[in-house]
Amino acid sequence: MKYDVVIVGAGPAGIFTAIELLRRGSHQSILIVEKGQAIENRRCPKVKTKQCVNCKPYCHITTGFSGAGAFSDGKLSLSPEVGGDLPSLIGESLAEELIDYADKIYLEFGADEHVEGVSDPERVKDIRKRAIQAGLKLVDCPIRHLGTEKAQQIYLAIEHYLQNNGVDMMFGYECSDLLLGGGICRGVVVTKGSDRREIEAKATIIATGRRGADWLEKICAEYDVAHQPGTVDIGVRVEVRNEVMEEVNKTLYESKLIGYPRPFKNKVRTFCQNPGGFVSQENYDNDLAVVNGHSYKDLKSDNTNVSILCSHNFSSPFNQPIAYAQKVGELTNMLGAGHILVQRFGDILDGKRTWPKELSQSNLRPTLPDAVAGDITAAMPYRAMTNIINFIQAVDQVVPGFASYETLLYSPELKFYSNRVKMDADLNTNVPGLHCLGDSSGWTRGLMMASVMGVLMGRKLYEAEIGEKA
Numbered sequence: 001m002k003y004d005v006v007i008v009g010a011g012p013a014g015i016f017t018a019i020e021l022l023r024r025g026s027h028q029s030i031l032i033v034e035k036g037q038a039i040e041n042r043r044c045p046k047v048k049t050k051q052c053v054n055c056k057p058y059c060h061i062t063t064g065f066s067g068a069g070a071f072s073d074g075k076l077s078l079s080p081e082v083g084g085d086l087p088s089l090i091g092e093s094l095a096e097e098l099i100d101y102a103d104k105i106y107l108e109f110g111a112d113e114h115v116e117g118v119s120d121p122e123r124v125k126d127i128r129k130r131a132i133q134a135g136l137k138l139v140d141c142p143i144r145h146l147g148t149e150k151a152q153q154i155y156l157a158i159e160h161y162l163q164n165n166g167v168d169m170m171f172g173y174e175c176s177d178l179l180l181g182g183g184i185c186r187g188v189v190v191t192k193g194s195d196r197r198e199i200e201a202k203a204t205i206i207a208t209g210r211r212g213a214d215w216l217e218k219i220c221a222e223y224d225v226a227h228q229p230g231t232v233d234i235g236v237r238v239e240v241r242n243e244v245m246e247e248v249n250k251t252l253y254e255s256k257l258i259g260y261p262r263p264f265k266n267k268v269r270t271f272c273q274n275p276g277g278f279v280s281q282e283n284y285d286n287d288l289a290v291v292n293g294h295s296y297k298d299l300k301s302d303n304t305n306v307s308i309l310c311s312h313n314f315s316s317p318f319n320q321p322i323a324y325a326q327k328v329g330e331l332t333n334m335l336g337a338g339h340i341l342v343q344r345f346g347d348i349l350d351g352k353r354t355w356p357k358e359l360s361q362s363n364l365r366p367t368l369p370d371a372v373a374g375d376i377t378a379a380m381p382y383r384a385m386t387n388i389i390n391f392i393q394a395v396d397q398v399v400p401g402f403a404s405y406e407t408l409l410y411s412p413e414l415k416f417y418s419n420r421v422k423m424d425a426d427l428n429t430n431v432p433g434l435h436c437l438g439d440s441s442g443w444t445r446g447l448m449m450a451s452v453m454g455v456l457m458g459r460k461l462y463e464a465e466i467g468e469k470a
Contacts, residue, residue, distance in 0.1 A: 006033065006203075008205065009208040009209055012067065012447050012448075013444070013454040014454060015032075016452075017240075017461070018458070019454045019458065026462050029167070030166070033190050034064065036063035036172075037060070039064060040156060042071070044061055048207050049367070054266035056088055062211050065244075070293065072151070073079055073144050073272060073295035074295075075144070077142075077446055078144060082139060086443045088446050089425060103446060104201070106146070109154045109158055110150070110153060110157060111150075111156050112297070114145075117253050123247070124202065124252065127248065131257060131398050135260075135261075137257065138258070139257075143254050148294045148296045176196075178434070184432045186201070187200040187204055200432050207440065207441075209450075211284055213439065213440045214322050215440075216440045223435065224431075225431050227419050227421045227432065229314060231429070234412070235308045235413045236304065237307050237308075237409070239305040240304055240402060240407050242302055243300060245402075253275060253368035254272075257398065258270075258396055259391050261391050262419075264387055267310075267389040267459055269305065271397070274306070274308045276304065277294055277304065278368070279291060279366065281339075282293065288326060289336075289338060291340045291410040291413045293341040303364065303367055308413075309414050310388060325416060328436065333412075337372065339370055340372070340412075341372055342354065342368070342372065344405060345403060354371045354375070354377075363406055379412075390466065421436040423441070427457050435455055435457060437453045438453060438454070
């Protein structure tokens with residue numbers, strides 16, 4: 001099989017690479033290889049079973065066309081300050097331009113025109129003032145909320161657009177290796193059961209998302225793709241009643257707060273806030289259960305959930321940050337018998353576990369019904385747990401009631417971005433013909449920046465095509 005461009009991973013980075021090539025009028029042949037299924041065939045059985053059944057060979061929430069984006073809360077952050085470090089690679093002005101460009105494409109495919117967080121600047125000032133007094137930084141980022149169910153419709157329309165315009169797709173195939181010869185990447189090896197295929201390509205795009213970060217790290221080590229260990233985020237998902245978050249939800253929709261709490265002064269931040277949302281479980285390939293959050297456009301709960309993540313940067317001689325975070329998750333899963341653990345904040349401060357009966361008597365009821373009441377501090381590293389506790393108490397000065405006794409903490413919430421692939425501003429790695437995009441590259445975090453990176457990749461590939469014809 002031969003193509004001009006092969007894209008491994010049908011998440012936003014890979015999708016927008018293909019879209020931009022089509023929009024530019026490229027005549028290059030394009031193949032997208034995706035381990036999961038087409039979006040119309042993605043099904044999470046939990047809707048019927050009411051509990052996670054650990055689907056094999058992969059979790060339908062995290063794998064398939066559009067990646068985890070189609071089944072997440074579906075928020076587009078419209079600021080270069082949010083979404084990773086791509087602006088430091090390509091420049092902030094270009095990042096802003098590409099965000100606006102990618103946003104317009106989402107609107108074309110049905111995204112809600114309403115933008116959250118820009119309607120009441122005076123209230124934003126008040127919230128920022130309280131954040132400063134608490135020693136926190138508020139990043140008031142405009143948000144376009146797709147919604148979990150609406151995101152699936154938008155990405156389905158994009159899938160059909162790509163197929164109708166000649167982009168080939170192979171679903172159910174997993175990339176197992178690269179094809180290298182003479183120091184040049186010449187394509188990939190993909191497998192589906194006993195079916196093994198070699199796909200040759202002029203340009204190979206690896207865009208495997210967060211869940212593919214571990215695999216890409218191994219590939220980089222095997223083939224001397226220049227990279228360095230970066231940051232890994234370990235944290236919890238916090239759930240409170242909507243009444244507690246009412247002002248922030250109405251004014252900002254998502255309060256992006258950053259702090260460096262004593263004594264360790266690690267970076268701690270809020271991430272992925274879901275007003276009226278639902279806490280959810282995702283499963284990775286190694287049976288690792290992690291917590292996430294969803295927010296629908298129409299279906300609402302009585303609670304708001306938000307992630308609190310503590311960033312860990314490791315120095316020599318340690319170079320396995322992803323494995324470290326996985327071990328934390330595995331230990332937490334062990335305590336919960338394979339399920340997500342949940343604990344009341346007050347019980348953490350009192351040094352006791354949470355019991356199911358106590359949860360049933362609270363004003364705050366968990367939106368993840370199969371979470372197991374227990375003690376997350378028995379698995380969370382001391383440094384991370386101390387940072388999280390101190391950060392929650394600081395947020396309480398911005399959002400009174402956030403650190404109440406009944407506030408729920410779910411664990412583990414892990415974000416694997418640690419493998420930072422070294423690239424130039426044209427998104428070239430040190431291996432000719434190989435490009436790494438999106439969250440697995442370590443440069444982006446979230447839907448919008450991954451989409452932006454895809455747009456830029458599409459432009460660079462088109463420029464190379466035009467250069468060859470000149």
